[in-house]
Amino acid sequence: MAYRAPVEQIRFILDHVVGFSEVAATDRFAEASADTVQAILTEAGRIASEVFAPLNRAGDLNPARLENGVVRSSPGYAGGFAALAEGGWIGLSADAAHGGMGMPLSLNVGVNEMLSGACLALQLNPLLTQGQIDALEHHADDAIKALYLPRLISGEWSGTMNLTEPGAGSDVGALTSRAEPAGDGTYRITGQKIFITWGDGDLTENICHAVLARLPDAPAGTRGISLFMVPKFIPDENGRPGTANSLRVVSLEHKLGIHGSPTCVMSFEGATGWLIGQENKGMAAMFTMMNSARLGVGIQGVGVAEAALQQAVEYATERNQMGPIIRHPDVRRMLAVGRAEVFAARAICLACGVALDMARATGGAEWAARAAFLTPIAKAHGTDVGCRVADMGVQVHGGMGYIEETGAAQFLRDARITPIYEGTNGIQAMDLVGRKLSDDGAAAMNLLDEVLDGAQSAQAGLPDLANHVWQAAETLREATQDLLERQPDDRFAGAVPYLAAFARVLGAHFHLRAAAAGGGDQVTLARIYITRVLPHFAADLTEARAGLADLEAISDGALAGVPG
Numbered sequence: 001m002a003y004r005a006p007v008e009q010i011r012f013i014l015d016h017v018v019g020f021s022e023v024a025a026t027d028r029f030a031e032a033s034a035d036t037v038q039a040i041l042t043e044a045g046r047i048a049s050e051v052f053a054p055l056n057r058a059g060d061l062n063p064a065r066l067e068n069g070v071v072r073s074s075p076g077y078a079g080g081f082a083a084l085a086e087g088g089w090i091g092l093s094a095d096a097a098h099g100g101m102g103m104p105l106s107l108n109v110g111v112n113e114m115l116s117g118a119c120l121a122l123q124l125n126p127l128l129t130q131g132q133i134d135a136l137e138h139h140a141d142d143a144i145k146a147l148y149l150p151r152l153i154s155g156e157w158s159g160t161m162n163l164t165e166p167g168a169g170s171d172v173g174a175l176t177s178r179a180e181p182a183g184d185g186t187y188r189i190t191g192q193k194i195f196i197t198w199g200d201g202d203l204t205e206n207i208c209h210a211v212l213a214r215l216p217d218a219p220a221g222t223r224g225i226s227l228f229m230v231p232k233f234i235p236d237e238n239g240r241p242g243t244a245n246s247l248r249v250v251s252l253e254h255k256l257g258i259h260g261s262p263t264c265v266m267s268f269e270g271a272t273g274w275l276i277g278q279e280n281k282g283m284a285a286m287f288t289m290m291n292s293a294r295l296g297v298g299i300q301g302v303g304v305a306e307a308a309l310q311q312a313v314e315y316a317t318e319r320n321q322m323g324p325i326i327r328h329p330d331v332r333r334m335l336a337v338g339r340a341e342v343f344a345a346r347a348i349c350l351a352c353g354v355a356l357d358m359a360r361a362t363g364g365a366e367w368a369a370r371a372a373f374l375t376p377i378a379k380a381h382g383t384d385v386g387c388r389v390a391d392m393g394v395q396v397h398g399g400m401g402y403i404e405e406t407g408a409a410q411f412l413r414d415a416r417i418t419p420i421y422e423g424t425n426g427i428q429a430m431d432l433v434g435r436k437l438s439d440d441g442a443a444a445m446n447l448l449d450e451v452l453d454g455a456q457s458a459q460a461g462l463p464d465l466a467n468h469v470w471q472a473a474e475t476l477r478e479a480t481q482d483l484l485e486r487q488p489d490d491r492f493a494g495a496v497p498y499l500a501a502f503a504r505v506l507g508a509h510f511h512l513r514a515a516a517a518g519g520g521d522q523v524t525l526a527r528i529y530i531t532r533v534l535p536h537f538a539a540d541l542t543e544a545r546a547g548l549a550d551l552e553a554i555s556d557g558a559l560a561g562v563p564g
């Protein structure tokens, strides 16, 4: 089935739901006029539909391969990547000083949705490069910026992110890779990294690894981690890829999905690296990269959900069982709930992008706090919706959903990684109820105030819907207050349902705005969300407030099915 890039839906949310006009009104983003935004989204949508989407199945059937230590990418990927690089898309929101377009990140979120919906495995490559660009812009010294940024932005080189080790996944502080000062300003990096996305490939002439490692005598845990730039080929004096660095791909993983994305075991064997930022402050730099990538992964979930939903609707229109199955109430329910969920998750990700843009453009601390609060929600909720909708897509196809040739199963297999990488959704939720509520809930309450105001404004035109949203926001405020008074472990026990509840309330808030602005189908869609999706928030909050006691009380034997 042909993927149709949802250009108009993204544009509608930017214009009427998440306040993009405020971004465009800043000096920094003055070039993001309505015409420019339309042109960017339209062209990105064309690349997604015409160039990326036709590669999706080929990558699934012909995974990346390791041949003589070099990764060979799936058929057509090199051409797809080249189209992206030539159009300047990798640097869409990168600083113009190094060749980027300097456009708002929120626009890039929309572009990334379309590219990932069209071909997730390939889109991962530029996504990681974008994260690296962001980290270098904020933390690298001028020499590294001047050497690497123009080449990453142009797509001549690509970037990777090397955190994970066999003993250090969610617990990044446990990593053991070492960095020894070489005496000439460089470092020798030694260690093994696993699960490194696009750790090698034939799309670019150099691959720039951002690697976390420990200096000798570094403090234990995350306070003793430094970040290094470790290129596959060491740049010569002209900035051309020169001598091969002492690193190699040991093997590629066989995976459930994203077969076109090579997931590499990497060995660094005294490789030459350059420090990014300060010694032992690597986590700060890596967090810049991870936060950018977290929002990027959230919108990947939305992208796959949109693609899976489009295919499910098309199948339901064509398939006849006692009439076209799209006319059966339960099939309509699945599709309508899926459509409403995609809208809400997309709006949350775009709102997070707007908050980041406003923080950058105005330096406003409240915007930064909002962006920080929304990031784990965008990541976890976007990817949960990705899996839910892809799963629904399989169900709508009936038996054909389980057969690979329809592609419905691929969406589900591909989407399934998104709640895991870039910090599992459990870790995102702990971040939300831990660090992101550590301002005594100010950012959360601020957002809830806006939801309540929105409900009040909608009262005149859409009273029944507005009442539901108002009530839900009030209940969420009480639950937030309650959580704030609890011990950390007690909060953590309810973190995932709390995040889900928050996302549902935000989703309802954005639906309400859209209904007020769009009328017609937008009102119906809001009604579907508010009556069918939002109400689960109450169950989520009941679980969020259940605390730790019963989870501690249940024995490991009982968990294993052999109660004592």
Ligand SMILES: Cc1cc2nc3c(=O)[nH]c(=O)nc-3n(C[C@H](O)[C@H](O)[C@H](O)COP(=O)(O)OP(=O)(O)OC[C@H]3O[C@@H](n4cnc5c(N)ncnc54)[C@H](O)[C@@H]3O)c2cc1C
Pocket: 161, 162, 163, 164, 168, 169, 170, 171, 194, 195, 196, 197, 198, 255, 263, 417, 420, 421, 422, 423, 424, 425, 426, 427, 430
């Ligand atoms: C296809 C793929 C691509 C990837 N790409 C990259 C990449 O490019 N670069 C990179 O560095 N890494 C990458 N990763 C690694 C990925 O980020 C990790 O797999 C992920 O962070 C989880 O770590 P883990 O696998 O060690 O799981 P674990 O940390 O062992 O977690 C297992 C379970 O325990 C939970 N858990 C762990 N600790 C806690 C805690 N303190 N509290 C509550 N729950 C907890 C987790 O939520 C999870 O459910 C990739 C992984 C895959 C599979």
